[in-house]
Amino acid sequence: MHSLRPITNRLARLVGGGRKEFLDTAVERWEISPAEKVEIIPGIWLPDQIEHVAQTEFGALSDIVACMLGDPQEPIAATMAYRLRDVDYIDGALYARGAEMHLRDGRHEGRRLSYPRPERSISGAIYESWIGNRWFGNWLLNDCMTYRLAETAGHPVTTAPLRGGHIARYEEVLGMTPERIGDVHFDELVLFDDLHNNASRQARASENRARLLAGRVCKPLPGVFIFRGTSGATRILENEAEIAERLEVEYGFRTLYIDRHSVDEIALAVGGTDLVVGVEGSQLAHGVIAMRAGGALLTIQPPDRVTSALKLLTDCWRQHFAMVVGHGTIGGFRLEWDDLRRTLDLIAARNPQNPS
Template sequence: MGLIEKKVRFSPIGYTRYLKGLKKTYMMFRQGKLLESLAVKSWEIAPGNTTISKKAYFLENQLERVTGSAYTDDPHAVMHGGISIVHNPTLAYLLKNIWMINGSIYKGLHQFQLHHKSKLSSKMNYFPPVIFDTEIKNASIYSSYDGNEFFGLWLTDDCTNYKLAAVEGTPITTDIFTSPHMLEYESLLNMNPYRTNAVYLKDAVFFDDDWGNNKKKQEIFNSNKELLLSKFASNSHPGVFILRRNSGKTRIMLNEIEIAELMREKYGFKIVDVTQQSVQEIIAACAGAGIIAGIEGSHLMHGLMVLEPGASVLTLQPPNRFCGVLKITTDMQDLNYAFVVGIQKEENFYINFEEVEKTLSLLRF
């Protein structure tokens, strides 16, 4: 762990963002090349490797319904698989004399945002601190902009990087509102970060793998999975439908409850609700599941955290926002990925249950 000292320092650096043209702003995600240019030292934590993507399970003509996508440039290519995926090595960068203020990292003429400014109060945005009473030597930054924005990426990226950070120094993250689910996972995964909005870092290590899933990252993810499974019984059962309701980025499935109930009645699925239940309750239900099903979204990561190889994920996709990001994790974990594309109804969508059943049959369920 790094040394945390009480030492008063003064700096107006948080106000330099008001000076146009002086400071460049970046999101703290996939910034390896820039970090390397600012680092006094860089090194490889783990080598990269190449994998071949798996074909998803889906009915004929489903992709023809897709009218828009999110974070998936070519749904047809991604879902048909057979693509050679290059997973970059995990690199570490040592930077010196860093200021961390209200969710941003300041180094020289660069500002790196760890989260959107909307996650701070307006007062904190307009009046960043100028007096700092904490100094840390040997810190490590594991959190990222996208991890703070998307719960699923927090579980896959930030929680794996935490294990790397804990080896290098004091794991640091921004002190913003954290959901009860995230705090529960921190406890279950033995994570104990130092949260702050005003600190001077004499030395800080950053990590980047350019959103890859190399073998080292898989190993860390698997160790987190094993840690969770060691705390919950994983008796085999058909599956779990995870209700999303209106949580996260809005995409409303008009017959979500109806589909969940039909899967419970006809196939013995359990139903969990991320808006009402704790992580312990959700994982206890998902452990041992053959299939995790629900509207596409980060909430399904609760199930992916404990699914064992050979199990499946069935995503119900809005046609105007098709997203294949979760397939990155299912491919990494040797899980089957299946989907049904819904039918648009004004701004929302609904799912044809007959298509769900036919897709389940493709999974030999």
């Protein structure tokens, strides 16, 4: 048998029904952590950095400036859970009554009119997100925290296949043992609204850091530089190797390479420092999860792709966020050493345990 949910959802929108929010189909909802006001730590950057910005990502320049200003009493929404019934997961999307939610890019996204009904039925709690399936950093720092909710709410499930490398090892050390599913029908499904940096998220961030560092003796380091190179989406810092070397020689940093170092090696190094530096990108999530609260993450950014997205994550992990903007484009940009040095001085002034 086939389900016509995709076409009926589309027809409802065409006749003026609008797009129904997926979580509105829930039969039950409950509050995990209440709304509250939280201190948001101001970001750290040189006074002239705004003049270097040519183009922003994930928000306008005014949004980035507001994010960097911080807020001593920012209203933070509650963490919520939702129970839904009679939900199909097909080819990267969840389908319920009159609504759909995509967890990953599917082959038929936006074009499907119907689908064969899944033969298998289960109940479970999904902790993953579209953004986490797209970017490793969001998986590690967002979805892996929501897993802690899924394991208490019931049976954690994920649409992600078995993977090797860093992901497999993180799942192991964080105690994540989800059931991996393909196309399936959910008799009952629990989902979460868990993107708000309230006390619950901050506590789960601390728990995941503790799990990662448990049993490790981390020797103190002045700083760690996480080398990006050509990994991930294009952001080529042409003098990255030179900067890494100068940080090693002049500040005593250790350089880590994500294609050479394991999760355990990275955690052992980052767990002993209060300063992580690197080109803005998901590889810096290795630094955020292992670095102590109160440390600082310094992101090096091309002027045509400036973002404060990682600050939303360091805010949760109670770390300082800093940025310095180079010259050029994502296809090839350079950072002046003096700009980096002066930014390190600002971080040291804010956080005296860091190098000056």
